[in-house]
Amino acid sequence: MIEAIQQVIKPHDKYQMEIKLDYQVLPGQQTHYQISTYIFVPQSLGIAPSTYSKAEFYRDMQNYIRLKTPALILREFTKKGVSSPLIALEKTLTSKNWTGEPADRDHLINNFKFLSAMLKSAIREHFNLIQKRIAEAPPHSKVNLLIHNLVEEFLVETKHITDKYRSFYPAFNLPNVDEQLFAAYKLTDESLSLLIEESAVEMFQIVEAYLKKSDKIDYKQKLSERVECETKHRRSRGYHSVLKEGDDNEEYAFRASVLKKYASSVLYLSTAVRREGVGLEHFLFAVAAGLSMVFATVVAFYFQQQYGQLTFPFFIALVVGYMFKDRIKEVGRQWFAGFLQNILYDRRTVIRTQDGRHKLGILREKVSFVAEKDVPKPILKARNRDQFTDLDNDGQGEYIICYAKDIVLFATAFEEAFADVPEITGINDILRYDIRAYLRKMGEPVEPRHYLEAGQLKTLACHKVYHLNFISRYRSIKPEKGKLDRHLRLVLNREGIKRVEHVPV
Numbered sequence: 001m002i003e004a005i006q007q008v009i010k011p012h013d014k015y016q017m018e019i020k021l022d023y024q025v026l027p028g029q030q031t032h033y034q035i036s037t038y039i040f041v042p043q044s045l046g047i048a049p050s051t052y053s054k055a056e057f058y059r060d061m062q063n064y065i066r067l068k069t070p071a072l073i074l075r076e077f078t079k080k081g082v083s084s085p086l087i088a089l090e091k092t093l094t095s096k097n098w099t100g101e102p103a104d105r106d107h108l109i110n111n112f113k114f115l116s117a118m119l120k121s122a123i124r125e126h127f128n129l130i131q132k133r134i135a136e137a138p139p140h141s142k143v144n145l146l147i148h149n150l151v152e153e154f155l156v157e158t159k160h161i162t163d164k165y166r167s168f169y170p171a172f173n174l175p176n177v178d179e180q181l182f183a184a185y186k187l188t189d190e191s192l193s194l195l196i197e198e199s200a201v202e203m204f205q206i207v208e209a210y211l212k213k214s215d216k217i218d219y220k221q222k223l224s225e226r227v228e229c230e231t232k233h234r235r236s237r238g239y240h241s242v243l244k245e246g247d248d249n250e251e252y253a254f255r256a257s258v259l260k261k262y263a264s265s266v267l268y269l270s271t272a273v274r275r276e277g278v279g280l281e282h283f284l285f286a287v288a289a290g291l292s293m294v295f296a297t298v299v300a301f302y303f304q305q306q307y308g309q310l311t312f313p314f315f316i317a318l319v320v321g322y323m324f325k326d327r328i329k330e331v332g333r334q335w336f337a338g339f340l341q342n343i344l345y346d347r348r349t350v351i352r353t354q355d356g357r358h359k360l361g362i363l364r365e366k367v368s369f370v371a372e373k374d375v376p377k378p379i380l381k382a383r384n385r386d387q388f389t390d391l392d393n394d395g396q397g398e399y400i401i402c403y404a405k406d407i408v409l410f411a412t413a414f415e416e417a418f419a420d421v422p423e424i425t426g427i428n429d430i431l432r433y434d435i436r437a438y439l440r441k442m443g444e445p446v447e448p449r450h451y452l453e454a455g456q457l458k459t460l461a462c463h464k465v466y467h468l469n470f471i472s473r474y475r476s477i478k479p480e481k482g483k484l485d486r487h488l489r490l491v492l493n494r495e496g497i498k499r500v501e502h503v504p505v
Helices: 054-061 085-094 100-134 143-166 179-210 213-237 251-265 277-306 312-343 377-384 388-391 411-417
Strands: 005-011 017-023 028-041 061-068 269-273 346-352 360-372 399-410 428-432 446-451 457-463 465-478 482-493 496-503
Touching: 005 054, 005 496, 017 496, 028 377, 054 061, 054 360, 054 411, 061 100, 061 251, 061 346, 061 496, 085 179, 100 179, 100 251, 179 213, 179 251, 179 457, 213 312, 277 312, 377 465, 377 482, 399 428, 399 446, 399 482
Parallel strands: none
Antiparallel strands: 005 017, 017 428, 028 399, 028 465, 061 428, 269 346, 346 360, 360 399, 446 457, 465 482, 482 496
C-alpha cells in the first residue's frame, strides 16, 4: 500500500521548491496516510525556534489539493468502452433534450475540462515514455527505431482526438444551446489546439535530435503541417492565441495561461482550513484559571479563619494568594499548551468537492523544532552526517524541523461524488515551499581564490553552497500498514536554489 504514495520534487523557480504527492484512494471505508518530513538545517543559516516561528513556516508553505488526473493513453481517447470524456460527450449529445437540462450542461462542461486536462497528462506521459526509451537505449543502438512508432502515434492520435471533438461543433453552434455551454466548448477547443501545437514543437525537437535523416525530413514536415493546421484553425474560429512576429505576444501569453487554469479548474477541490482543537484549548485554559482561583480562594478562606477580616496578615495573604494565582494560571496554560501540542495538530483542512456537497477527506498538519534525541533512529541514519557536517556546525549538530501530515480519505465519498466522470483514483497534494528565509545569513555565492601554477598567479571562482536535507517518512495506516523513507538534498546559495539531489536511503 505504501507504494500508493508517489512523490515528485522539483524546483518551481529560484526561490520555491515544489513537492507533489499523489495519494491513492484504496477500496474500503477509509485510506489513512501519515507523512513526517524532517528538515536538517545548518546552524549558520540562523533558522532556530527563536527566529523562525510556526506562523512564518506556514506563511512560506503554500498548499494546493486537487484530484489526480484520470489516466488514459492517447489511443484510448477515441476508443469506445473506456472512461473517455470524448465518448461521454458523444453519448450525452445523442440523448434527447440535452440542451434543456441543467445537469447535462454541467456534465458537458466538466467533460470539456476533463478532456483538456487528461490530454495534457496523456501527452506528458507519452513524452516521458520517449525520454525513457532514449535513456535506456543500449550503447550504439538505433534510437530512431525505439521512438519511431511513438512519434507516429502522437501525430495520428492527436489528429483523431481533435477531429472527433471538432465534429461536435455543429451541435453546439445552435440558437437553443446555452451561451455558457457554447463558450465552454470554444474555450476547450482553443485549449486543445494550443496544447497540441506546443507538444508538436517539442516533438519536432526530439525528431531533430534522434531520428535518422530520411525519417527526420518526413516527420519534421508532418509536425510543421500539424502546427500550421492548428494555427489556421484558431484563426478561423476567431481565437486570439496566435503568435505574431514583431509583436510582444502579450495576449497570446495571457490567453494560454488562463486556458491552462480553466482546464485544470475541474480538478481542484474546496478546502476549509482552521486551527485544530480551539474548543479543547479554551476548555483546558479555563481549567488552569479555575485551579489558580481555587488556590487563591483556599488561601483567603484559611487566613480569614485564622486572623479574621481587615487584618494585616489577611491583607498579606490576599496579595500573596493573587501573586501565586496569576503564576499558577500561567504555568497551567503553558503546561496545557505543551500537552495539546503533543496530541493535536496545528491546522485541520476539510477537503470537499467544489460544490461543498461531499466531504472527501481530512488533512491535518503540524510543524515544530525537535531535539535530535527525539528523531527516529532510521531518520538519523538516513541523514548520514559526516565529520565535515559536524565541523560546519561547530560540533553542535543541526536544527531539525519536523513537518507532519495526517491524511484520511473517504472512499465511499469519492464513489458518490464522481460517479459520472472519468475514474478518479486519488488526489494530488501540491506544496510549494519558499526558501528565502534560509538565504538571509548566507555568504557571497561566488568567492575568488588565488593559486600558483608554474610560477604564475591565477584566480578561480569558487561557488559557495549550503545543504538542506529533507528526509521524509511515509506511513500507511489503513487499510494496511507500511513504511518508507526518502532523502532529498536541496543545494542552495544566496541567489536561490541551485539543484535538487535525490540521495539513496
